Amino acid sequence: MSKTNKNLFNNTELAFSNKSDIELNKAYFLFSILDYSFLTKLGNFFLMLVLKMHLPLKKVIKKTIFDHFCGGETLDECKKTFQTLSKYNIFAMPEYSIEGESTIKGFENYKNDSIEIINYLGKLKLPFIAIKCSGLASLETLEKVSNGEMTYSNLEYRNFYHRINELCECAINNNVKILIDAEESWIQKSIDDTALNLMKKYNIKTVNIFLTYQCYKIHTLKNIEENYKISFSNNYKFGVKLVRGAYMEKERLRAKEFNYFSPIHVSKTKTDNEFDNSVEYCMNKIDNISLWIGSHNEKSCSKLIELLNSKKLSKNDERVWFSQLYGMSDNISFTLANLGYNVIKLIPFGPVEKTIPYLIRRANENSSVKGQSNRQYTLIKNEINRRKDLN
Numbered sequence: 001m002s003k004t005n006k007n008l009f010n011n012t013e014l015a016f017s018n019k020s021d022i023e024l025n026k027a028y029f030l031f032s033i034l035d036y037s038f039l040t041k042l043g044n045f046f047l048m049l050v051l052k053m054h055l056p057l058k059k060v061i062k063k064t065i066f067d068h069f070c071g072g073e074t075l076d077e078c079k080k081t082f083q084t085l086s087k088y089n090i091f092a093m094p095e096y097s098i099e100g101e102s103t104i105k106g107f108e109n110y111k112n113d114s115i116e117i118i119n120y121l122g123k124l125k126l127p128f129i130a131i132k133c134s135g136l137a138s139l140e141t142l143e144k145v146s147n148g149e150m151t152y153s154n155l156e157y158r159n160f161y162h163r164i165n166e167l168c169e170c171a172i173n174n175n176v177k178i179l180i181d182a183e184e185s186w187i188q189k190s191i192d193d194t195a196l197n198l199m200k201k202y203n204i205k206t207v208n209i210f211l212t213y214q215c216y217k218i219h220t221l222k223n224i225e226e227n228y229k230i231s232f233s234n235n236y237k238f239g240v241k242l243v244r245g246a247y248m249e250k251e252r253l254r255a256k257e258f259n260y261f262s263p264i265h266v267s268k269t270k271t272d273n274e275f276d277n278s279v280e281y282c283m284n285k286i287d288n289i290s291l292w293i294g295s296h297n298e299k300s301c302s303k304l305i306e307l308l309n310s311k312k313l314s315k316n317d318e319r320v321w322f323s324q325l326y327g328m329s330d331n332i333s334f335t336l337a338n339l340g341y342n343v344i345k346l347i348p349f350g351p352v353e354k355t356i357p358y359l360i361r362r363a364n365e366n367s368s369v370k371g372q373s374n375r376q377y378t379l380i381k382n383e384i385n386r387r388k389d390l391n
Contacts, residue, residue, distance in 0.1 A: 008298075008302060008305075008335060009298045009301075009331045009332050009335050010331070010379075011331070011335060012331065012379050012380075012382045012383035012386060013383065013386065014331075014334050014335055014338055015330045015331035015334050015335065015379060015383070016330060016334075016379075016380070016383045017088070017334065018084055018085075018087075018088060018330075018334075021384075021387065024380060024383060024384055024387075025384065026064070026067075026068070027068060027327075027376075027380050028377070028380045028381060028384060030064065030065060030068055031376045031377040031380060032377055058352050058353065061352055061356075062352050066352050066355065068327045069325070069326060069327040069328075069348060069358075070097070070326070070327075070347070070348045070349055070350070070355055070358075071092075071094065071326060071347035071348065071349045072349050073349065073350065073351050073352060074349065075094060075116075075117065075120050075349065077349070078092070078094055078347055078349050079124075081326070081347055082094075082124065082126070082347070085345055088334055088337050088338070089337040089338070089340075089343070090333055090334070090337045090343045090344070090345055091126055091127060091128070091342075091343065091344045091345070092126055092344070092345055092347050093126065093127075093128045093129065093130065093323070093344050093345070093346050093347060094117060094120075094121075094126075094129075094347045094348075094349055095130055095346055095347065095348050095349070096113055096114075096117065096348075096349060096350055097348035097349065097350050097355050097358040102138055102139070104159075106135075107135065107136050107137060107138075107159075107160075107163060108163075110132075110135035110136060111135075111136060111163045111166065111167060114129065114131060114135075114167050115166070115167065115170050117129060118167065118170050118171050118174050118176050119170070119174060121174060121176045122173075122174025122175060122176055125175075126176070127175070127176060127177055127344075128176065128177050128178075128179055128292075128321075128344060129171065129176055129177075129178055129179070130178075130179040130180075130181055130346070131164065131167060131178055131179070131180055131181065132181045132183065133160070133164065133180065133181070133183065133187075133190075133191045133194065134183055134187070136160050136163045136164055137156065137157070137159075137160035137163075138156070139187060141154075141156045141157055141160060141190075142160075142183075142187035142190045142191065143186050143187045143190075145157055145189075145190035145193075146186060146187050146188065146189035146190040147186075152193070157190075160194075161194065161197075164180075164194065164198070165198065165201075168198055168201075168202055168208070168209065171208065172202060172208060177207070177208050177209070177210065177239075178198075178208065178209050178210065179210045179212060179241050179292065180194075180195045180198075180209065180210065180211050180212060181212050182211075182212035182213060182214045182243070182245075182246075183247070184247050184250065184251065184254075185217065185247075185251060185263045186254070191211075192211065192223075192227065195209060195211035196211070196227060196230060196231070199211070199231060199236050199237070199238065199239065200231075200234055200236050203231075203236045203237040203238070203239060204235075204236055204237070205237070206237060206290075207237045207238070207239040207289075207290035207319070208239070209239055210239030210240060210241045210290065210292055211227070211239060211240065211241065212241040212242075212243060213240060213241065213242055213243070213278065214243055214244065214245035214246070214247075215242060215243065215244050215245065215271055215274040215275035215278060216244050216245035216248055216264050216265050216271040216274070217245065217251075217263050217264060217265070217274075218263055218264070218265055218274075220274050220278060221274060221277050221278045221281060224240060224278055224281060224282070225281065228285060228288070228289065231288070232288060237288055237289070237290065238285075238288060238289045238290075239289070239290050239292075240278075240282050240289055240290070240291050240292070241292040241293075241294060242275060242278055242279060242282075242291070242292070242293045242294065242295070243293075243294040243295070244271055244272075244275055244295070244297075245264075245271070248264055251263060251264050252264055272297070272299075272300070275295070275297075275300055276299075276300055276303055279291070279293060279300065279303060279304055279307065280303075280307065283304070283307040283308075283311065283320075286311065286313070286317075286319055286320075289319070290318075290319040290320070290321075291304075291319065291320050291321070292320075292321040292323060292344075293321070293322055293323065294323045294324070294346075295322070295323075295324070296324055296325070296328055296329040296332065298332060301322060301332055301336065304320070304322070305341070308320060308341075315339060315340040315341045316340055316341065316342050317342075318342070320341075320342060321342045321343075321344055322336050322341055322342065322343050322344070323343070323344040323345070323346060324343075324344075324345060324346070325345070325346050325348075326345050326346060326347045326348065328376065329376070331379055333345055
C-alpha cells in the first residue's frame with residue numbers, strides 16, 4: 001500500500017457517519033464477541049438451537065446480529081437502508097439470503113423471486129443483482145454437466161438455461177446487471193460455460209453479465225485469461241467479479257475425502273497474490289473488461305485505486321466497482337464513496353429464522369479471518385471515544 005493510501009481507511013467519523021450512538025454501541029458489543037472465537041462458537045450454537053427448536057427468540061436475534069448484517073425481512077423493510085446509503089453515494093444490492101431448494105418448484109420459486117427483485121431494482125434504479133445457479137438447477141445436474149456425464153442438450157440443463165436466460169432478459173429490460181455467483185469447484189465448469197454463453201448474447205456493446213471468480217482457488221488468473229481470450233475472439237465484452245472465496249473448508253474436506261489435490265491455495269498470502277494479480281490483469285484489459293471487486297481487504301482496494309490513477313481513469317468509471325457486505329468494512333465503503341468511486345453494499349434480507357445459516361457464516365467469517373473482527377472492533381471503539389471527546 002502506498003504512503004498516500006496508508007491511512008486512507010482510518011477516518012472513523014466518515015466510516016460511521018450513518019450510525020447513531022446507540023447503533024454504534026450495539027456494533028461495538030457485537031464485534032467484541034466476534035473477536036473471540038470461543039464466544040463466536042457459543043453464539044453459533046445458540047443460533048442453531050433457535051433454528052432447530054423453533055425457540056421464540058426472534059426479537060432478540062433481530063435486534064442484534066440480524067439488524068447489523070441484514071437490511072430487513074422484506075424488500076420494503078430494506079428500503080430505509082437503501083435510502084440511507086444513497087445519501088452517502090453508496091448503491092445497494094439486496095440479496096435474498098436463504099438456503100436454496102432442490103426441487104423444480106423450488107427452482108421456479110427462486111426464479112420468480114429473483115424477477116420480483118429485479119423489477120424492484122429497476123424502479124429504484126439500483127444497478128446489480130447476484131444470481132446463484134444452484135438456485136435454478138440441481139447440484140446433480142450442474143455436477144454431471146461439469147464432469148461431461150450430461151450434455152448441454154439434456155432437458156434438465158435446458159430448463160436451467162431457460163430460467164437463467166429469462167432472468168437476464170428481465171434484467172436487461174430493467175437496466176440491471178447480473179452477477180453470476182461462483183460456487184463449489186465440482187459444479188463450476190457448467191456455471192462458467194453458461195455465463196460465457198450468456199455474455200456472448202448480452203455483452204455485445206457493454207457488460208451486463210458478470211462471472212464471479214474465487215481467488216482462493218489455484219489457477220484463478222489462468223482461468224480469467226482463458227475466458228477473456230474466448231470473449232475477445234467472439235467479439236463480446238467480459239464481466240469479472242473477483243472475491244477471495246466462500247467454500248474453503250468444504251473444498252478441502254471434499255478433496256481429502258475423495259483423495260484428490262485440493263484446488264485451494266495453501267496460504268492466505270497466495271490467495272491475496274492471486275486476487276491482486278487478477279485485478280491488475282483485468283485493469284490492463286479494461287477496454288474489454290468490466291471489473292467488480294468484492295473485498296474487505298484495504299490493501300487490495302488501495303491497489304485498485306492506484307491502478308485507476310495510473311491509467312488516468314475517472315474514479316467513477318462505469319467499468320470499475322468496489323463492494324462490501326452490509327455491516328462490514330464501513331471504513332472502506334464510506335471512504336471510497338466519499339472520494340467518488342463506485343461502491344456497492346450487499347444487503348442480505350429474508351425472514352429472521354431463514355437467514356440464521358447466513359448469519360452463522362458471517363460470524364464465522366469475521367472470527368476466522370485474521371484481524372477482520374479486531375479491525376472492526378478497534379475502529380468502532382475509536383469512533384466511540386472520538387464522540388465522547390466532543391462532549
